[in-house]
Amino acid sequence: MSLKYTKNPEKRSLPMMQGFAKWMKKNLFSTPINSAISLILLGLLVKLLGPFLNWLVFNATWEGTAQTCRHNDGACLVFIKEKFIFILYGFYPRELLWRPTLAIAFFIGLCFYSREISRWNKRLLSYWLILILIWAFLLKGGLFGLESVSLDKWGGLPLTLILAVIGIIFSYPLGILLALGRTGYLPLVRSFCLGYIELIRGVPMISLLFMASVMFPLFLPDGLVLPKLMRAQIAIIMFMSAYMAEVVRGGLAAVDKGQYEAADALGLSYWQKMLKVILPQALKIVIPPTVNTAIGMFKDTSLVLIIALSDLLMTTKTSLKDPKWLGFSVEAYVFVALIYFIFCFSMSRYSKRLEKEFSYGGRS
Amino acid sequence: MNPMIKLTDMNKWFDDFHVLKNINLSVGEGEKIVICGPSGSGKSTLIRCLNRLEAHQNGKIEINGIPLNDNLKNLQEIRKEVGMVFQHFNLFPHLSILENLTLAPQWVHKIPKEEAEEYAMDLLRRVAISDQAYKYPGQLSGGQQQRVAIARSLCMKPKIMLFDEPTSALDPEMVKEVLDVMVDLAKEGMTMLCVTHEMGFAKQVADRVIFMDEGEIVEEADPETFFSNPTHPRSIEFLAQILH
Ligand SMILES: Nc1ncnc2c1ncn2[C@@H]1O[C@H](COP(=O)(O)OP(=O)(O)OP(=O)(O)O)[C@@H](O)[C@H]1O
Numbered sequence: 352m353s354l355k356y357t358k359n360p361e362k363r364s365l366p367m368m369q370g371f372a373k374w375m376k377k378n379l380f381s382t383p384i385n386s387a388i389s390l391i392l393l394g395l396l397v398k399l400l401g402p403f404l405n406w407l408v409f410n411a412t413w414e415g416t417a418q419t420c421r422h423n424d425g426a427c428l429v430f431i432k433e434k435f436i437f438i439l440y441g442f443y444p445r446e447l448l449w450r451p452t453l454a455i456a457f458f459i460g461l462c463f464y465s466r467e468i469s470r471w472n473k474r475l476l477s478y479w480l481i482l483i484l485i486w487a488f489l490l491k492g493g494l495f496g497l498e499s500v501s502l503d504k505w506g507g508l509p510l511t512l513i514l515a516v517i518g519i520i521f522s523y524p525l526g527i528l529l530a531l532g533r534t535g536y537l538p539l540v541r542s543f544c545l546g547y548i549e550l551i552r553g554v555p556m557i558s559l560l561f562m563a564s565v566m567f568p569l570f571l572p573d574g575l576v577l578p579k580l581m582r583a584q585i586a587i588i589m590f591m592s593a594y595m596a597e598v599v600r601g602g603l604a605a606v607d608k609g610q611y612e613a614a615d616a617l618g619l620s621y622w623q624k625m626l627k628v629i630l631p632q633a634l635k636i637v638i639p640p641t642v643n644t645a646i647g648m649f650k651d652t653s654l655v656l657i658i659a660l661s662d663l664l665m666t667t668k669t670s671l672k673d674p675k676w677l678g679f680s681v682e683a684y685v686f687v688a689l690i691y692f693i694f695c696f697s698m699s700r701y702s703k704r705l706e707k708e709f710s711y712g713g714r715s
Numbered sequence: 716m717n718p719m720i721k722l723t724d725m726n727k728w729f730d731d732f733h734v735l736k737n738i739n740l741s742v743g744e745g746e747k748i749v750i751c752g753p754s755g756s757g758k759s760t761l762i763r764c765l766n767r768l769e770a771h772q773n774g775k776i777e778i779n780g781i782p783l784n785d786n787l788k789n790l791q792e793i794r795k796e797v798g799m800v801f802q803h804f805n806l807f808p809h810l811s812i813l814e815n816l817t818l819a820p821q822w823v824h825k826i827p828k829e830e831a832e833e834y835a836m837d838l839l840r841r842v843a844i845s846d847q848a849y850k851y852p853g854q855l856s857g858g859q860q861q862r863v864a865i866a867r868s869l870c871m872k873p874k875i876m877l878f879d880e881p882t883s884a885l886d887p888e889m890v891k892e893v894l895d896v897m898v899d900l901a902k903e904g905m906t907m908l909c910v911t912h913e914m915g916f917a918k919q920v921a922d923r924v925i926f927m928d929e930g931e932i933v934e935e936a937d938p939e940t941f942f943s944n945p946t947h948p949r950s951i952e953f954l955a956q957i958l959h
């Protein structure tokens with residue numbers, strides 16, 4: 352018996368080691384130049400990663416006070432332990448933190464549920480709209496005995512997610528409409544869409560945010576006051592939809608002309624042709640640039656700190672101002688970068704998967 | 716009897732390039748017309764004008780009595796009656812074969828799904844690919860795809876079928892399976908306009924052969940006469956070329 356068990360791992364590990372050697376030979380050391388490049392890169396990796404890991408893990412201060420940290424060379428993880436609630440949630444009332452936490456949990460849950468494209472239908476879309484309502488209900492409160500929390504207390508990760516997710520949910524369909532308008536038959540609609548897209552793309556997002564916080568109130572009827580958060584949200588949607596429109600337009604142009612002609616020849620109306628034949632293909636073609644735009648927008652929401660909304664980056668900056676904990680900005684920024692990275696990297700991986708799943712088997 | 720297709724002094728320009736010059740043509744119900752001519756002579760443009768994939772500039776086109784002009788309602792009516800088969804099939808790659816066939820009946824004719832599927836399966840049996848109904852276009856051979864494309868057009872129950880070089884993108888061994896389907900269709904009395912250089916097919920089914928050159932209809936004759944006794948010098952030259 353025992354013989355059998357000791358033998359097995361050997362048998363298995365031998366080919367595995369050989370496989371690894373083969374893989375290295377094929378991918379890293381196939382030619383002298385490749386070998387040189389591989390060695391240089393490996394050297395760089397060790398040189399950079401080593402000190403970083405030393406700083407982040409091995410020399411890090413896990414326990415103690417700011418004073419302990421200042422005596423040590425490594426990262427001050429005590430600072431993160433002390434501040435991560437503030438960075439994640441901003442000034443949201445401490446005793447009510449379960450509400451934003453639950454909101455984020457719902458969001459992540461729905462993301463996981465939406466992964467399978469077989470579940471993509473109208474019902475799923477309504478789930479996402481319901482999610483927005485749940486967010487509003489949980490964060491704002493004021494109904495069913497939930498204590499009301501005013502908007503200027505919202506902050507941190509929930510705020511960033513609100514701006515980004517609502518931005519993406521609304522700007523994607525708006526972008527599609529703008530792209531259709533821009534390439535469609537109606538001259539007036541066409542020039543309006545073109546004008547809108549060019550105007551928005553011609554100004555930086557920061558100036559749009561400023562305008563949103565200063566100028567929107569001037570246009571609104573007297574007595575109607577939009578909270579700053581909503582004005583920023585509208586500005587973000589306006590900005591994102593112009594970029595989405597350009598991405599979608601690329602997809603519309605990339606669909607074979609024969610597809611448009613076949614749909615026309617069959618007698619499909621413009622909207623039938625677009626919804627059933629062209630858009631499914633066009634949107635698939637542009638999955639990578641669409642996700643790219645979404646990732647860019649996710650990070651760009653951090654610009655709202657310019658109009659003093661406490662998004663994730665703003666709470667990070669604020670946490671650095673605590674007089675007891677001055678001087679740990681590297682730790683704070685690495686921490687917040689990690690959070691951004693988790694979300695953006697997930698989006699990027701998911702886009703890869705979508706591309707694969709949407710390739711209609713075999714030749715095409 | 717009213718003609719199914721009637722073109723009177725029809726002209727078309729691409730910018731200032733005069734592609735179709737004074738085309739007069741009348742096609743009766745059930746008539747089969749084969750159009751041939753050298754590359755660039757305007758054959759594709761001519762049949763694409765018949766369902767307004769290209770707009771003509773002057774002269775008149777009437778399809779089954781309906782004038783073809785800027786009126787969208789007329790266009791919609793005409794497109795319901797005219798089916799078209801393309802050189803490169805143009806199947807919808809994101810839909811299964813069955814969905815390719817049922818899409819237009821469901822949305823244009825508002826036929827319930829089950830009924831549309833039943834009729835689609837009938838047609839797939841007729842073109843002998845019902846066993847591929849749940850595959851995607853990318854998984855079929857060229858000949859199979861073109862037969863699906865023909866079936867897709869037929870699903871709309873058109874009165875007229877237009878073919879633009881339906882076999883010229885196919886490997887030689889697949890040409891026959893597509894032509895066989897077209898011959899069957901001809902036997903059933905479909906009105907057909909077909910751009911093709913398949914002489915065997917022309918001889919077998921065509922009532923008339925139309926020879927085009929430089930945007931004009933140069934010669935019009937029954938296939939027997941056209942292939943054995945062409946009269947116009949340009950047709951003689953063209954036939955000499957395709958017969959090697
Ligand atoms: N969209 C267009 N814009 C400008 N010129 C065009 C366009 N489509 C076709 N043409 C020109 O019109 C002429 C006729 O084209 P058409 O496609 O009808 O020829 P064809 O007889 O079908 O030729 P082939 O046998 O090569 O298919 C050609 O000279 C072509 O270059």
Ligand SMILES: [Mg+2]
Pocket residue numbers: 758759760879880
């Ligand atoms: Mg042609």
